[in-house]
Amino acid sequence: MSAAEQHIPGVFTGMMAVARRDLLLAWKRPGDVLNPLFFFAMVATLFPLSVGPSIEQLELSGPGVLWVAALLAMLLSLNSLFLTDHEDGSLEQMLVSPLPLSALALGKTIAHWLTSGLPLVLVSPLLAMTFRMPVAVTGVLMLTLLLGTVSLSLLGSIGAALTVGLQRSTALLSLLILPLAMPVLIFGARTVSLAAAGEGVAGGLYFLAAYAVLTLSLAPFAAAAALRISNE
Amino acid sequence: MTAKLTCDDLTLFRGDRCLFEGLSFALKPSELLLLEGDNGSGKTSLLRAIAGLIELERGRVCWNDVPVLAQRQSFHNSLVWMAHRVGFKADLTLVENLQFESALRLQCAAELEAVLVRLGIHRLKRLPMRSLSAGQQRRVALARMLLSDAVLWMMDEPVTNLDREGRSLVMQLISEHLSRDGMVIMASHEDVEIDAPVQTIRLQ
Numbered sequence: 001m002s003a004a005e006q007h008i009p010g011v012f013t014g015m016m017a018v019a020r021r022d023l024l025l026a027w028k029r030p031g032d033v034l035n036p037l038f039f040f041a042m043v044a045t046l047f048p049l050s051v052g053p054s055i056e057q058l059e060l061s062g063p064g065v066l067w068v069a070a071l072l073a074m075l076l077s078l079n080s081l082f083l084t085d086h087e088d089g090s091l092e093q094m095l096v097s098p099l100p101l102s103a104l105a106l107g108k109t110i111a112h113w114l115t116s117g118l119p120l121v122l123v124s125p126l127l128a129m130t131f132r133m134p135v136a137v138t139g140v141l142m143l144t145l146l147l148g149t150v151s152l153s154l155l156g157s158i159g160a161a162l163t164v165g166l167q168r169s170t171a172l173l174s175l176l177i178l179p180l181a182m183p184v185l186i187f188g189a190r191t192v193s194l195a196a197a198g199e200g201v202a203g204g205l206y207f208l209a210a211y212a213v214l215t216l217s218l219a220p221f222a223a224a225a226a227l228r229i230s231n232e
Numbered sequence: 233m234t235a236k237l238t239c240d241d242l243t244l245f246r247g248d249r250c251l252f253e254g255l256s257f258a259l260k261p262s263e264l265l266l267l268e269g270d271n272g273s274g275k276t277s278l279l280r281a282i283a284g285l286i287e288l289e290r291g292r293v294c295w296n297d298v299p300v301l302a303q304r305q306s307f308h309n310s311l312v313w314m315a316h317r318v319g320f321k322a323d324l325t326l327v328e329n330l331q332f333e334s335a336l337r338l339q340c341a342a343e344l345e346a347v348l349v350r351l352g353i354h355r356l357k358r359l360p361m362r363s364l365s366a367g368q369q370r371r372v373a374l375a376r377m378l379l380s381d382a383v384l385w386m387m388d389e390p391v392t393n394l395d396r397e398g399r400s401l402v403m404q405l406i407s408e409h410l411s412r413d414g415m416v417i418m419a420s421h422e423d424v425e426i427d428a429p430v431q432t433i434r435l436q
Contacts, residue, residue, distance in 0.1 A: 009335050017335030021321065021328075028323045089317025097336040098309040147355055231284050 014099040016109030019114075026115045032080065033115045036073040040120050043069035044127035055132055062131030063192035064139065069127075069146055070120050071152065071185050075174050077116040078156035081108060082164040082227065089163070095231060101224035109157040109220070117149030133196070140195035140205075144188040147208035154212075154219035155180050161226035183211060234261050235310060237282075237385050237415065241291035243325065244274065244281055251277050252435055255291070261413040264428050266420065268319070275419035276316065276388050278435065281384055282417065283313055294332030305348060309338055312382035314390055318373045322362035326372055330379065340379040347378045360389065366393040374405065384399070385409060387418045 009017075020082075026033050047065045048058055085091035094104045119199045124145055159177040163169035191204030242255040251274030259265050267275045280286045284300050284307065287319050293300045295307045320329040330344065336390050348354040351371045356364060364372070377385055385406070391399045403426055406416050410428045418424070 009337065014335050017332055021324070021332045024328065025321060025323055087317075088322065089315050089319035090321060091319075092285065092315055092317070093313065093319040093333075093336065095285055096308050096311060098305045100305075100336070100338060103377045 009099065011099055011103045014097070015103040015107035015110075017032040018094075018104050019111040022108055023065045023114060026111070033119065036077040036116050037119050037123065037139075038070050038075040039126060041078055043072070043122060045130055048130050056140070058131045059133070060193075062128065062133055063196065064092060064189045066124065066127060066131070066141065067144075067185055067189040070124070071083070074116060074149060074152045074156065075177065078080060078153075078177070079161050079170050079173060080156060081112055083158035083160075086164045086231075091227070091231065095228065100114035101227060102220040105157060105161065105227065106220040106221040109153050109223070112157070113150060113153040117153050118232060120149060121145045137192060137195045140201050142206055143193045143205060144191050146179075147205065148184045148188045148205030149210050151208070152177075152181055153182050155221040158226055159218055161223040162230060164227065165230040184208065184222065187211075234413070235415065236260055236296055237384065239282065239291070240293045242288055242293070243290040244277055244286070245286065245289050246274075246277065255433070257431060259415050259417065259431070260274050261415055262410050262428060263415055264410060264424075264426060264430045265415075265417045266424060266430055266432045267418065267435065269419075270421070273435040274351060275435055277339070278433075279386055279417065279419055280386055283286060284308075284436075310383045311399060312337065312377050312380040312385055314377060314385070314387040316388050318369045320361045320369065320372060323360055325358055325360055326364070327357050329372065330375060333376050334379070338378055340381040341434070342379055343357070344379065347375050350378070351375055354407070367395060367398060370394055373400065374402065378405065383414055385414065385416045385418075387416065389420055390418060391420065391422060394435065 034073060044066055047061070047069075051057060052060070082091060085094070095101060097104070121142055124142055125138050128141055134143065155177055156173075159173045163173045166172065187204050187207045191201050191208070194204065195201045235334075237259040239258070240256050243253045244251045248296075255278070267278060269275050276284060281288050282300075284293070284304060295303065295310065300307045322333075324332075327344070345354065348357065349376055353368055353371045353375070356368060361369060361372070374390075381412075390402050394402065403424065407426050407428055408417070409416060410426070424430070426435065
């Protein structure tokens, strides 16, 4: 056990290892990734069919419907963020690892965003077409979703960490997260509506970016503290 | 500097029930601490409390005379934990799981291949964990301990699911670890035959 031969793991290495492992798991079980995506696509395509083909109505409701569908799809995927790790004991192994738990939680959140947030952003232009959204507005929609899903993943990591030890926690998780997610929904949908009306969108985008930075700097620590509590 | 684990006046309640009260002991290198007790007597809770996973009602755990909660990182650097649940991902292969472990904690110079041969699981390297038997998964958890550089091994019922040969292997690994100045805390309800100083705590 000589010190020279030790391979000392760094915080960043640990975080990336967690993210890499979760991405590998997602690759081996694609069903878990596709579920929220299907939900998003179904809500966004069924809505125009049910309200009728009036163009004005679709253009008016498009941003709101797409954003609500994206928010709910994110919520749907959050439940399993720490659940499997809790069940198979690997969460406990992370808790007794010398690396800061917040870094490991952030690693998991990064993987979660890459597997559930980013796909929503990428398919949103297709779904925007069903609402007859112009190309420029679609760009704004993607940008708001990009910034908004980052915040939602990070906020969700706190809620998922708090509810990880509980049975059937989906409802409680939504209840915990939704109040914090409201600003994202309001500013996200409103910014896209403003873009559709031809007005300035910078303010909304700045707010979403600021919110993403705020959650990025606070959520990993809150999630780590919550994980320690729920593992008692 | 020789490592030292001291526990002082440990007290833990679960609901109204007192699991243990005023428990004090010290563990030095080459020593084995055996926790005995019936099912539900609080062996696992005591282990988890020492590892810093549960908050104690009263008392404190010190590593090298510094409270564990004040130096979680350096304590966890010296600790490897074998819980009842093995803590591996069922969809990943044995090697992928152990490679992930290597990013989580300090590794010693032992060769992965040699460790797997020793534990008799080298043929299972490319198989996903879910296709391994419970006993084989236990052996992979042993590989995690052998690959880590930790001084303190904490084991919760390490011989569960293992065959006769596996049990004697565990005892052999423990006595080897103790002879390297390692420390072991083990919860078990079976008799242990190890040629080393053994402290026993019986939980009621």
